[in-house]
Amino acid sequence: MQKLWRLTNELTAQLVFNRNATLELKQQLADLQAKTSQAPPLYFGGQYQGSINDQADYRLRIANERLKEENSQLQEQVREYERWMEYIMTKFRLQNFAMAQSRKEAMHEAYKMAEQGGEAAMRLQEENTILQSRLSDLSTVARKAIHEEYYTTESLIESLETENQALREMLGVAEGNGGAVKGRISFHPGTGQFFGDEEDEDEGRARRGGNRVSFPSTGTGSNVASSGSEPDEQQQHQQQPRRTQGFHPLSIQTGLGTPSSSVSSTTSPTSSSWSSSTTASSPTTADRFKSISPPLEDASQGQLEK
Numbered sequence: 001m002q003k004l005w006r007l008t009n010e011l012t013a014q015l016v017f018n019r020n021a022t023l024e025l026k027q028q029l030a031d032l033q034a035k036t037s038q039a040p041p042l043y044f045g046g047q048y049q050g051s052i053n054d055q056a057d058y059r060l061r062i063a064n065e066r067l068k069e070e071n072s073q074l075q076e077q078v079r080e081y082e083r084w085m086e087y088i089m090t091k092f093r094l095q096n097f098a099m100a101q102s103r104k105e106a107m108h109e110a111y112k113m114a115e116q117g118g119e120a121a122m123r124l125q126e127e128n129t130i131l132q133s134r135l136s137d138l139s140t141v142a143r144k145a146i147h148e149e150y151y152t153t154e155s156l157i158e159s160l161e162t163e164n165q166a167l168r169e170m171l172g173v174a175e176g177n178g179g180a181v182k183g184r185i186s187f188h189p190g191t192g193q194f195f196g197d198e199e200d201e202d203e204g205r206a207r208r209g210g211n212r213v214s215f216p217s218t219g220t221g222s223n224v225a226s227s228g229s230e231p232d233e234q235q236q237h238q239q240q241p242r243r244t245q246g247f248h249p250l251s252i253q254t255g256l257g258t259p260s261s262s263v264s265s266t267t268s269p270t271s272s273s274w275s276s277s278t279t280a281s282s283p284t285t286a287d288r289f290k291s292i293s294p295p296l297e298d299a300s301q302g303q304l305e306k
Helices: 002-038 046-171 198-207 231-239 272-280 283-292 296-305
Strands: 186-188 193-195 212-214 250-253 263-265
Touching: 002 046
Parallel strands: none
Antiparallel strands: 186 193, 186 212, 212 250, 250 263
16 A cells, blocks of 8 residues: 555656646747747858758757657556556545444444343343342241241240140149159059059059059159049058159050050150150140049048048
8 A cells, every 4th residue: 555655656746747847848849939930031042041941840840759759658657647546546445435334333233232231231130139039038038937936936835834734733743742753653544543553553454444644753752542442452552562663754545546645755844755745635635634534632632641
């Protein structure tokens, strides 16, 4: 491109120079013609005067031919210059058009990418908002579930403690009730008797199969017999040697023939066995305990009075 511009400048300078030279030659020719026309005629003889005119005409013709040749060369150079200028301008126009098209396409692509980026950003913002709302809902639900589970557990523990205390009071093993029961006492509702030893329990079970209530052994206290038993049997049970046993869990067997009617628990309200047994029980089971169990405090007081 720089070479073309340099060549164009050289051709332009040469064309200007040739034009100036042509104008000077034309001016000189006009001056000569004016001088020849104004000069007085010379009378040296006819032949000599004719030869001088012929020489002048010959020189003028030679100068004219030279000028015409130079003029034709200059015109050819001008035409060549015009062709090159047209070619250069065509290339320049094409290059400018291509650059304008590429710039326009680049700007259009940039606008399109910016629009797509804006849409993607809006989409991501909407998704982020949705995810934040979902996370907020999940955190709210989790806090609510933890809160409800905590208070449900606390209320369950309180209800189990209340139920444990009620069962202890109902069965006569509450604290401050004349001491704990020593040994293992079994009550058979069929006979209305308490059995303090395992042999008596086996004998009572063989005679009367049915519901039975067993009390734990803590190593202190005394055996308690039923007030409704016969005097001979009570005396026989009192005369039997009492075994010293360790702590036994409180077991209640109702003999109702269903798995849910059997409840096994310890005297501690916080143990896992007590929780499992009390959760499996129901108010109807407690009513059955009340219906099949005699008042143990009255029975104990009656036995002590005897």
